[in-house]
Amino acid sequence: MISTDDQLADFFGAVLDAQSIEVDGISGATTETTALITAIGTAIASAMTAK
Numbered sequence: 001m002i003s004t005d006d007q008l009a010d011f012f013g014a015v016l017d018a019q020s021i022e023v024d025g026i027s028g029a030t031t032e033t034t035a036l037i038t039a040i041g042t043a044i045a046s047a048m049t050a051k
Helices: 005-018 030-049
Strands: none
Touching: 005 030
16 A cells, blocks of 8 residues: 555654654555655664764
8 A cells, every 4th residue: 555645744743753763654554664664764873873
C-alpha cells in the first residue's frame, strides 16, 4: 500500500512531536513505514557523526 499525503503528514508529525523514530507505523503500509523509519534513523546518525 502507498500511504496518502495525510497519513504521511501524521506520521512525520508524530516523529517530530516525539523527537524519536519510535512511533506507531502507518496501518497497512508496514514496508513503507519500515523504510521511512530506517531512512530517518540513517539521516539522524549521519548528522550526528558529521558534527
